[in-house]
Amino acid sequence: MRSSRVSSPGQLLDGAVVPSSDGPEPGQGDGSLAALATKYGLTPSAQRAPIGKYLRELAHRWSFIMGFATARNIAMYTEAKLGQLWQVLAPLLNAGVYFLIFGVIIRNVSRGVPDYLAFLVTGVFVFSFTQRTFISTSKVITDSLPLIRALQFPRASLPLAYVMIELQQMLLSMGVLFVLVVLRGEPLTWHWLLIAPALVLLTMFNAGIGLFAARTGARVNDFAQLLPFLMRTWLYVSGVIYSVQQVVAQHAQHYGWATTLLQANPAAIYITLVRNSLLNSQRLSAFGAQPFNAANCAAWAGQTTRPAGVSKTAWANANRLIRHQPPHGRPLDQYGSAYCHPTFVSTHLWQFGVGWAVVALLFGFWFFWRKEVFYGRG
Amino acid sequence: MDEPTPTVIVDRLEVVYRVYGAGGDRGTASTALFRIIGRKTRPTIREVRAIKGMSFVANRGDAIGIIGRNGSGKSTLLRAIAGLLPPEHGTVYTTCPASLLGVNAALLDDLTGERNVVLGCLAMGMTKKEINAKYQDIVDFSGVREFIHYPMKTYSSGMGSRLRFAIAAAKDYEILLIDEALATGDAEFRVKSHARIDELRNKAGTVFLVAHDLEEVEETCNRVIWLDAGKIVEQGEDVIGIIDKYIEASGGDKVARDPVTRKRISAPEPAAT
Numbered sequence: 001m002r003s004s005r006v007s008s009p010g011q012l013l014d015g016a017v018v019p020s021s022d023g024p025e026p027g028q029g030d031g032s033l034a035a036l037a038t039k040y041g042l043t044p045s046a047q048r049a050p051i052g053k054y055l056r057e058l059a060h061r062w063s064f065i066m067g068f069a070t071a072r073n074i075a076m077y078t079e080a081k082l083g084q085l086w087q088v089l090a091p092l093l094n095a096g097v098y099f100l101i102f103g104v105i106i107r108n109v110s111r112g113v114p115d116y117l118a119f120l121v122t123g124v125f126v127f128s129f130t131q132r133t134f135i136s137t138s139k140v141i142t143d144s145l146p147l148i149r150a151l152q153f154p155r156a157s158l159p160l161a162y163v164m165i166e167l168q169q170m171l172l173s174m175g176v177l178f179v180l181v182v183l184r185g186e187p188l189t190w191h192w193l194l195i196a197p198a199l200v201l202l203t204m205f206n207a208g209i210g211l212f213a214a215r216t217g218a219r220v221n222d223f224a225q226l227l228p229f230l231m232r233t234w235l236y237v238s239g240v241i242y243s244v245q246q247v248v249a250q251h252a253q254h255y256g257w258a259t260t261l262l263q264a265n266p267a268a269i270y271i272t273l274v275r276n277s278l279l280n281s282q283r284l285s286a287f288g289a290q291p292f293n294a295a296n297c298a299a300w301a302g303q304t305t306r307p308a309g310v311s312k313t314a315w316a317n318a319n320r321l322i323r324h325q326p327p328h329g330r331p332l333d334q335y336g337s338a339y340c341h342p343t344f345v346s347t348h349l350w351q352f353g354v355g356w357a358v359v360a361l362l363f364g365f366w367f368f369w370r371k372e373v374f375y376g377r378g
Numbered sequence: 379m380d381e382p383t384p385t386v387i388v389d390r391l392e393v394v395y396r397v398y399g400a401g402g403d404r405g406t407a408s409t410a411l412f413r414i415i416g417r418k419t420r421p422t423i424r425e426v427r428a429i430k431g432m433s434f435v436a437n438r439g440d441a442i443g444i445i446g447r448n449g450s451g452k453s454t455l456l457r458a459i460a461g462l463l464p465p466e467h468g469t470v471y472t473t474c475p476a477s478l479l480g481v482n483a484a485l486l487d488d489l490t491g492e493r494n495v496v497l498g499c500l501a502m503g504m505t506k507k508e509i510n511a512k513y514q515d516i517v518d519f520s521g522v523r524e525f526i527h528y529p530m531k532t533y534s535s536g537m538g539s540r541l542r543f544a545i546a547a548a549k550d551y552e553i554l555l556i557d558e559a560l561a562t563g564d565a566e567f568r569v570k571s572h573a574r575i576d577e578l579r580n581k582a583g584t585v586f587l588v589a590h591d592l593e594e595v596e597e598t599c600n601r602v603i604w605l606d607a608g609k610i611v612e613q614g615e616d617v618i619g620i621i622d623k624y625i626e627a628s629g630g631d632k633v634a635r636d637p638v639t640r641k642r643i644s645a646p647e648p649a650a651t
Contacts, residue, residue: 037471045461064500075488
């Protein structure tokens with residue numbers, strides 16, 4: 001076993017072996033070992049791969065990412081009696097709680113929104129995809145420490161696998177949502193096909209923020225404590241429960257920049273894209289779906305004073321229509337937003353959707369890759 | 379392989395741990411608040427110099443045993459080679475990323491052994507086809523038999539480490555770092571793992587082995603590095619000579635050896651580990 005082919009370092013490089021000294025000895029710091037490393041093509045162990053090579057290795061691990069995601073999904077509910085049924089039950093219960101509070105108890109928010117139940121459930125399902133991704137990926141590095149320490153693989157596989165887990169969960173919720181929406185009497189149209197690109201963009205965006213959260217969560221422990229509050233704030237500004245359109249119509253005159261920001265918020269963009277694809281009622285009430293009518297728009301938004309430039313007759317007429325059903329067409333108290341200025345129309349939504357997805361993914365990936373060698377360090 | 383080719387070069391390596399919250403204030407919310415208001419950095423950061431300037435070269439085909447007391451820097455050295463700890467000074471050069479097999483390297487506890495095998499292999503970059511070809515070998519090697527269908531959290535510590543070793547050893551590594559991972563295995567598993575380490579060495583790999591079981595080091599390694607307090611006390615190819623000195627320095631009984639083969643005669647367990 002101890003054959004002659006094995007050599008000791010002493011023979012190889014006399015004097016390179018520093019026995020025991022407190023720090024580098026003078027004379028040893030001439031870089032002879034570094035020169036040896038260069039000669040045989042050795043590289044420092046704590047050095048990350050260049051981005052191109054890293055991406056190739058990551059692509060090579062695609063089956064690991066998917067396998068890890070499936071396995072985690074299965075393991076998640078193995079302890080529960082109802083098992084995998086929870087994957088469907090959990091989002092349903094979640095939506096049920098929101099409906100109980102905002103659809104039954106506090107009815108204010110549902111005013112001015114056609115088919116509030118479908119509106120709410122779509123919002124909850126789409127937002128919880130982002131929310132769950134953010135929270136789970138912030139813990140992925142700490143959760144997988146033993147795996148990271150034992151095996152060599154591009155660490156970005158782990159947050160991406162977690163995004164895939166949440167994607168699988170979200171697709172299941174979407175199945176539930178389709179059934180619910182059809183039961184609510186929404187027509188099945190070609191617009192449904194637009195859900196696919198919307199969800200692809202959302203997944204790209206989530207992958208980006210997942211990579212961001214993974215690095216931040218691994219490096220700053222306080223992040224995990226802060227995250228629930230951040231997510232709740234994001235939930236309440238993203239128009240999951242109420243209609244962003246209503247806030248925009250009410251305040252666009254005085255807080256133009258704030259309402260633009262509210263509409264450009266990525267979560268609001270993706271939620272609106274999915275809602276507009278899935279729900280006929282949302283498409284019909286979208287800004288600009290009807291010829292502009294300032295009186296109708298203001299009355300729908302709940303304004304009590306007559307807006308500038310609106311005649312007294314038109315204002316009275318619009319207020320009458322809000323209280324009573326219009327003679328023809330759709331009820332103004334719900335579909336009135338269609339008469340507002342088309343500020344954020346479908347084209348803008350798609351442009352912003354693509355923009356956010358690309359920016360988040362590129363930034364998130366770069367941000368995560370920068371600290372690749374630090375993951376796994378205690 | 380006449381001319382030795384280096385796979386790991388440790389060049390004047392120093393590793394410093396910074397320990398937070400070691401003593402100092404009482405650790406309550408109010409002390410933390412005053413610390414932030416007063417813009418003080420944490421007073422409780424303490425520096426522990428775990429490795430104090432260490433250089434050596436490991437070549438292809440080497441199996442290097444690392445011995446020393448608890449806290450002498452053995453595990454720290456392995457983690458630095460694996461790139462898991464940043465060096466304070468100096469550099470560790472390697473031909474490729476090293477794989478570290480630690481005693482606590484559980485994979486995914488909730489999942490069955492079966493899935494762990496597949497996922498572990500996928501993570502190491504094997505294709506589905508390669509995994510299918512190697513799956514049975516891994517299961518046979520681990521010797522967990524029908525438990526392969528049970529979640530890994532139901533395994534005994536010995537079974538767990540056997541499966542982990544089997545998975546990690548399924549790939550031909552250039553550099554494999556083993557940190558006490560073989561300690562919990564039974565006699566049969568030791569024979570198998572020694573054979574596998576020899577095989578890796580013959581395929582021009584380099585194996586580092588941290589073990590308190592000195593007999594294991596004697597049987598497996600062709601070189602040994604004796605560490606104490608973050609420095610190399612002695613190193614070389616005279617594995618048995620250095621181990622005997624180490625046992626003597628630790629105050630253990632002299633090991634009775636056959637004068638010709640230098641094999642242990644009655645092999646009493648060394649007193650100091």
